[in-house]
Amino acid sequence: xxxxxxxxxxxxxxxxxxxxxxxxxxxxxxxxxxxxxxxxxxxxxxxxxxxxxxxxxxxxxxxxxxxxxxxxxxxxxxxxxxxxxxxxxxxxxxxxxxxxxxxxxxxxxxxxxxxxxxxxxxxxxxxxxxxxxxxxxxxxxxxxxxxxxxxxxxxxxxxxxxxxxxxxxxxxxxxxxxxxxxxxxxxxxxxxxxxxxxxxxxxxxxxxxxxxxxxxxxxxxxxxxxxxxxxxxxxxxxxxxxxxxxxxxxxxxxxxxxxxxxxxxxxxxxxxxxxxxxxxxxxxxxxxxxxxxxxxxxxxxxxxxxxxxxxxxxxxxxxxxxxxxxxxxxxxxxxxxxxxxxxxxxxxxxxxxxxxxxxxxxxxxxxxxxxxxxxxxxxxxxxxxxxxxxxxxxxxxxxxxxxxxxxxxxxxxxxxxxxxxxxxxxxxxxxxxxxxxxxxxxxxxxxxxxxxxxxxxxxxxxxxxxxxxxxxxxxxxxxxxxxxxxxxxxxxx
Amino acid sequence: xxxxxxxxxxxxxxxxxxxxxxxxxxxxxxxxxxxxxxxxxxxxxxxxxxxxxxxxxxxxxxxxxxxxxxxxxxxxxxxxxxxxxxxxxxxxxxxxxxxxxxxxxxxxxxxxxxxxxxxxxxxxxxxxxxxxxxxxxxxxxxxxxxxxxxxxxxxxxxxxxxxxxxxxxxxxxxxxxxxxxxxxxxxxxxxxxxxxxxxxxxxxxxxxxxxxxxxxxxxxxxxxxxxxxxxxxxxxxxxxxxxxxxxxxxxxxxxxxxxxxxxxxxxxxxxxxxxxxxxxxxxxxxxxxxxxxxxxxxxxxxxxxxxxxxxxxxxxxxxxxxxxxxxxxxxxxxxxxxxxxxxxxxxxxxxxxxxxxxxxxxxxxxxxxxxxxxxxxxxxxxxxxxxxxxxxxxxxxxxxxxxxxxxxxxxxxxxxxxxxxxxxxxxxxxxxxxxxxxxxxxxxxxxxxxxxxxxxxxxxxxxxxxxxxxxxxxxxxxxxxxxxxxxxxxxxx
Numbered sequence: 001x002x003x004x005x006x007x008x009x010x011x012x013x014x015x016x017x018x019x020x021x022x023x024x025x026x027x028x029x030x031x032x033x034x035x036x037x038x039x040x041x042x043x044x045x046x047x048x049x050x051x052x053x054x055x056x057x058x059x060x061x062x063x064x065x066x067x068x069x070x071x072x073x074x075x076x077x078x079x080x081x082x083x084x085x086x087x088x089x090x091x092x093x094x095x096x097x098x099x100x101x102x103x104x105x106x107x108x109x110x111x112x113x114x115x116x117x118x119x120x121x122x123x124x125x126x127x128x129x130x131x132x133x134x135x136x137x138x139x140x141x142x143x144x145x146x147x148x149x150x151x152x153x154x155x156x157x158x159x160x161x162x163x164x165x166x167x168x169x170x171x172x173x174x175x176x177x178x179x180x181x182x183x184x185x186x187x188x189x190x191x192x193x194x195x196x197x198x199x200x201x202x203x204x205x206x207x208x209x210x211x212x213x214x215x216x217x218x219x220x221x222x223x224x225x226x227x228x229x230x231x232x233x234x235x236x237x238x239x240x241x242x243x244x245x246x247x248x249x250x251x252x253x254x255x256x257x258x259x260x261x262x263x264x265x266x267x268x269x270x271x272x273x274x275x276x277x278x279x280x281x282x283x284x285x286x287x288x289x290x291x292x293x294x295x296x297x298x299x300x301x302x303x304x305x306x307x308x309x310x311x312x313x314x315x316x317x318x319x320x321x322x323x324x325x326x327x328x329x330x331x332x333x334x335x336x337x338x339x340x341x342x343x344x345x346x347x348x349x350x351x352x353x354x355x356x357x358x359x360x361x362x363x364x365x366x367x368x369x370x371x372x373x374x375x376x377x378x379x380x381x382x383x384x385x386x387x388x389x390x391x392x393x394x395x396x397x398x399x400x401x402x403x404x405x406x407x408x409x410x411x412x413x414x415x416x417x418x419x420x421x422x423x424x425x426x427x428x429x430x431x432x433x434x435x436x437x438x439x440x441x442x443x444x445x446x447x448x449x450x451x452x453x454x455x456x457x458x459x460x461x462x463x464x465x466x467x468x469x470x471x472x473x474x475x476x477x478x479x480x481x482x483x484x485x486x487x488x489x490x491x492x493x
Numbered sequence: 494x495x496x497x498x499x500x501x502x503x504x505x506x507x508x509x510x511x512x513x514x515x516x517x518x519x520x521x522x523x524x525x526x527x528x529x530x531x532x533x534x535x536x537x538x539x540x541x542x543x544x545x546x547x548x549x550x551x552x553x554x555x556x557x558x559x560x561x562x563x564x565x566x567x568x569x570x571x572x573x574x575x576x577x578x579x580x581x582x583x584x585x586x587x588x589x590x591x592x593x594x595x596x597x598x599x600x601x602x603x604x605x606x607x608x609x610x611x612x613x614x615x616x617x618x619x620x621x622x623x624x625x626x627x628x629x630x631x632x633x634x635x636x637x638x639x640x641x642x643x644x645x646x647x648x649x650x651x652x653x654x655x656x657x658x659x660x661x662x663x664x665x666x667x668x669x670x671x672x673x674x675x676x677x678x679x680x681x682x683x684x685x686x687x688x689x690x691x692x693x694x695x696x697x698x699x700x701x702x703x704x705x706x707x708x709x710x711x712x713x714x715x716x717x718x719x720x721x722x723x724x725x726x727x728x729x730x731x732x733x734x735x736x737x738x739x740x741x742x743x744x745x746x747x748x749x750x751x752x753x754x755x756x757x758x759x760x761x762x763x764x765x766x767x768x769x770x771x772x773x774x775x776x777x778x779x780x781x782x783x784x785x786x787x788x789x790x791x792x793x794x795x796x797x798x799x800x801x802x803x804x805x806x807x808x809x810x811x812x813x814x815x816x817x818x819x820x821x822x823x824x825x826x827x828x829x830x831x832x833x834x835x836x837x838x839x840x841x842x843x844x845x846x847x848x849x850x851x852x853x854x855x856x857x858x859x860x861x862x863x864x865x866x867x868x869x870x871x872x873x874x875x876x877x878x879x880x881x882x883x884x885x886x887x888x889x890x891x892x893x894x895x896x897x898x899x900x901x902x903x904x905x906x907x908x909x910x911x912x913x914x915x916x917x918x919x920x921x922x923x924x925x926x927x928x929x930x931x932x933x934x935x936x937x938x939x940x941x942x943x944x945x946x947x948x949x950x951x952x953x954x955x956x957x958x959x960x961x962x963x964x965x966x967x968x969x970x971x972x973x974x975x976x977x978x979x980x981x982x983x984x985x986x
Contacts, residue, residue, distance in 0.1 A: 012538060015535040015539070016535070016538065016539070016542075018532070018535040019512050019516055019535050019536075019539060022515075022516050022519055022532075023512055023515050023516065026515055026519060030523075030717065031732060032713060032714050032716060032732060033714055034712070034714035034715035034731060034732065035715060035728075035731050035732030038511060038729060038731040038732070039511070039515075039731075042509070042511040042512050043512075045505060045508035045509065046508070046512060049509075219527070220525060221525050221526055222525055222527035223525060224523065224525060235528075236528070236531060237531075238527060238528050238530065238531040238532075239524060239525060239527065239528030239531065239532065
C-alpha cells in the first residue's frame with residue numbers, strides 16, 4: 001500500500017537523520033579540531049544520501065496513489081507533513097542548491113573577518129550573490145506554493161504564516177513598543193542593582209545547571225547537558241542533547257541559557273512517540289519551538305517564585321561573599337534589566353522584538369525585490385533610529401553585518417523568535433485559567449505546568465497546523481495582546 | 494576507469510563507516526540509556542546501507558576489469574584489500590547473516606543471566622544453534638577460500654595465518670610455559686608487595702591518565718579520552734576515541750588500561766593519510782593491532798624506567814600517605830604479579846597465553862567438526878588442568894561460559910591476543926638493535942621508539958601482508974623465541 005510504503009520510507013530517512021543529528025552534536029560538543037575535515041566530508045555524504053532518499057522517483061507515485069486512501073485526520077496530517085518534506089526537498093534544482101552552498105559558505109567564511117573589520121564593501125560583494133540566489137530560490141518556491149516570494153521563504157520555518165499576518169501583528173507592536181521601552185528605562189534608572197563580580201567555576205555552574213534542569217523535569221534518561229561554543233538543542237527526541245558555555249566571570253547568562261535550552265529539550269522529549277520517525281511527529285514550527293524555550297526562559301524562568309529558587313540554588317553553589325547579589329529582588333533585577341543595544345543576541349526580552357521587526361521588514365522587502373541589498377545599511381540605520389533611538393551609520397559590524405542568518409541565505413527565519421515570545425505569553429495567559437502557576441512554582445512541583453504544555457503542545461507534534469494548534473490550546477489564533485500585557489505587567493507592574 | 498571507480502566507491506563506504514564509528518562511540522561512552530532503542534534501529538539501518546554498498550552488482554565487473562590495469566605495488570595492494578572487503582561482505586547469503594544475528598543476540602542476551610547462574614544446560618541449548626550457524630559460515634568461507642573451515646574463520650581476523658602455523662607456535666609455547674609459570678610463582682612467593690588501599694578519585698585518575706597519554710605522544714588534536722563500561726579504542730584515524738573505566742578503590746588497572754588503548758590509538762593516528770578512506774589504509778590485522786597496544790602496555794609500559802615515571806606521576810596525583818605503594822620497585826611488582834586464575838580478562842602477561850591456547854585448540858576442533866559443542870566443558874577442564882593446574886569441573890561460569898566471543902559466534906578471534914603479544918616482543922627485540930630504548934624512556938623522550946613503530950608498522954597500513962610487514966620490520970616472520978626471552982628476562986631476570 002502506497003501510504004504504508006511512504007511511512008516506511010520516511011522511517012528509513014529518520015534513521016539517517018538520527019545519525020546526522022548525533023554526529024552534528026559530536027562535531028559541536030566533543031570533536032577535536034583535527035577531526036573536522038574527515039567529519040565534514042562524511043556529513044556531506046550523509047546529506048547527499050538523505051536528499052537522494054527524499055527525491056527517489058517512486059515517491060511521486062506513492063504520494064499520488066495514497067492521497068485517495070486517507071481516511072482519518074491522523075492519516076491526512078501524516079500525509080501532509082511527509083508531502084511537505086518531499087516538496088521542500090524536490091523544489092530546488094541541484095545546481096541552485098550547490099551554488100547556494102558555495103556562495104553561502106564563501107560569504108560566511110569571509111564575513112567572520114569582515115565583520116571584525118567593519119568591512120561592508122568587501123562583504124557586500126559576496127553577499128550580492130547570496131541574496132541573488134536566495135531571490136531565485138524564493139521565486140521557485142513562490143511558483144510552487146503560489147505564495148509571495150518572501151512568504152514562500154517564511155513558509156520554510158513557519159508554515160501557514162504569511163507577511164500579511166505578520167505585518168498586522170508587528171505594526172501593532174510598533175505602536176506601543178518604543179514608548180514602553182522608554183518608560184521602563186526611566187523606571188529602572190532609579191533602581192540600584194548589584195552585579196556579580198566573583199569567580200564562578202565552570203564545574204559549579206554545571207552542577208547548578210543540572211539541578212535546575214532537574215527542577216524543570218528534564219529527562220536525563222533521554223538526554224544530556226554538555227558544552228559548546230554556541231549553545232543549542234540537538235540530538236533526537238529519545239536522546240536530546242543540550243549545550244551551554246560557561247564564562248567563569250559571570251554565571252547568570254549560562255544559567256538562563258540552560259533554562260532556555262531545557263524548554264526546547266522538553267518539547268522534543270515530549271513529542272508523540274507513536275509518530276516517532278515521521279515528520280508528523282516533529283515539532284510544529286520554529287516559532288512553536290521557540291515558544292517552548294521562551295516559555296521556560298521568560299514566562300517560567302523569570303517569574304518571581306522561580307527567580308527565588310534560582311537565587312537560593314545559585315547561592316548554595318557559589319559560596320562567595322556576595323549575599324547582596326543573591327538576594328531574590330536583586331536576582332530579579334539582574335534578569336529583567338532593559339538596555340537599548342545594537343546586538344540582537346545580547347538583547348533583553350523587551351527590546352528583542354524591535355531587533356526582529358527591523359530584520360523582518362528588511363528581508364521581506366529584499367526577497368520581494370522592493371529594495372536592493374545595497375539599500376540595507378541605510379534602512380537598518382533608519383529603523384534602529386525609529387525603534388530604539390540608536391544610529392548605526394557607518395557601523396556595519398554592529399548593524400546589518402551582525403547576524404549569521406542572512407550571511408548564509410536563511411531569509412525568513414527571524415520572525416520565529418518574536419512569534420515564539422508571543423505564543424509563549426499567550427500559552428501562559430491561557431494556562432493560568434486552569435493552573436495555579438505561581439503556587440506550583442513556589443512548591444517546586446512544576447508538573448501541572450508541564451502537563452498543560454504536554455497535553456496542548458508537545459504531544460501534538462505536527463498533527464495540527466500552527467493556527468489549529470494555537471486555537472485548540474488557547475481558544476484563539478496568535479493574539480499579541482497577551483505579549484503586551486505580559487511585558488507591561490513584568491516591567492511596569 | 495574501473496580502478497578509480499572502486500576507490501571512489503570505497504571512499505563513500507568509508508564516510509558511512511566514519512559515522513558508524515562515531516555513533517558507536519557515542520552509544521558506549523555518552524548516550525543515556527533511554528536512547529538505546531532508536532539508536533540501535535538507526536545503526537542497523539546504517540549497517541544495511543553499508544552492506545548494500547559493498548554488494549552493489551557493478552563491483553564484480555569493476556574488480557574484474559581493474560585487475561588487469563594494476564601497475565604499481567601500491568595499486569595491487571589497494572586492489573587486494575578492497576577485494577578482500579568485497580569478498581568478505583559477499584560471501585554469506587543474507588538468510589544466514591540474519592539467522593546468525595538473531596541466534597547470536599538471543600544466546601548473548603540469555604548468557605548474561607545464565608553465566609551468573611552457572612546454567613550450562615540453558616546456555617548449551619542456545620549455543621548449539623550459534624555453533625551450528627558458525628560451522629555453516631565456516632563451510633561457505635572454506636569453499637570460497639580453499640582454506641580449512643577453522644582457517645577460513647581465522648582469516649577474518651588474521652589474514653594469512655593458518656592453524657598449521659599456529660599449532661607450531663603454540664605447541665612450542667606449551668613446552669615451556671607451564672613450568673615457567675611455576676618457577677615465577679615460586680620466586681614471587683618470597684617477594685612482599687604492598688597493595689594500594691586508599692581512595693583514588695576518578696577526576697585525579699583521569700588527570701593522571703591524560704598526563705601519561707601526553708608522555709606517550711597521543712595526538713589530542715585527533716582524539717579524546719572518555720569513559721565507558723568496557724574500555725575500547727574507537728572513532729576514526731583523524732579522531733580516535735579511547736575509553737577507560739575508573740574504580741576509585743584501585744587505580745593501577747585503569748592506568749595501564751589507558752596505556753594499552755593509547756597503543757591502539759597511536760596505530761590508528763599513525764595510519765597512512767594518503768590512503769585514508771581505503772581498506773589499504775586500515776590497520777593490518779587484529780593481531781598487529783594488539784601488538785601495538787601490547788607493545789605500549791607490556792614492552793614499554795611495564796619496563797623499569799617507564800614504571801618509575803608512572804610511580805612518580807601517580808604519587809603526585811594521589812597525595813595519600815602511601816609512599817611505600819609508590820616506591821618504584823613496589824610499583825614494578827604491582828604490575829608484574831603472576832597468578833593462576835580462571836578468568837582470561839583478569840589474567841597477567843605470563844598466564845594469558847595459556848588461556849588463549851586453550852580456547853584456540855577448542856574452537857579449532859569445534860569449527861572443523863572434530864568435537865561437539867557439548868564436549869567443550871570437559872575439554873576446558875582438562876586443558877585448564879594441564880596448562881594452569883586448575884579444575885573447572887562443574888564451574889561453567891568461570892570456565893567455558895566466561896567470554897562473550899563464542900556466545901555471539903566470533904570463532905577465530907582469540908589467537909590474535911597472543912599473536913599480538915609475540916609480535917610486540919619481536920618488535921621490541923629488533924628495535925633495541927637500533928634504538929636505545931631504556932635511555933629514551935629514562936629521559937622521557939619516547940620519540941625514537943615511536944619513529945621506529947611509525948616507520949615500520951603504523952605508516953604501512955595494509956600495504957603489505959602480515960608476514961611481509963613483520964619480515965620487513967624484523968628480518969623474519971613471527972618467531973616466538975623473542976616472546977619467551979622477554980618473559981624469562983622480565984619474570985626470572
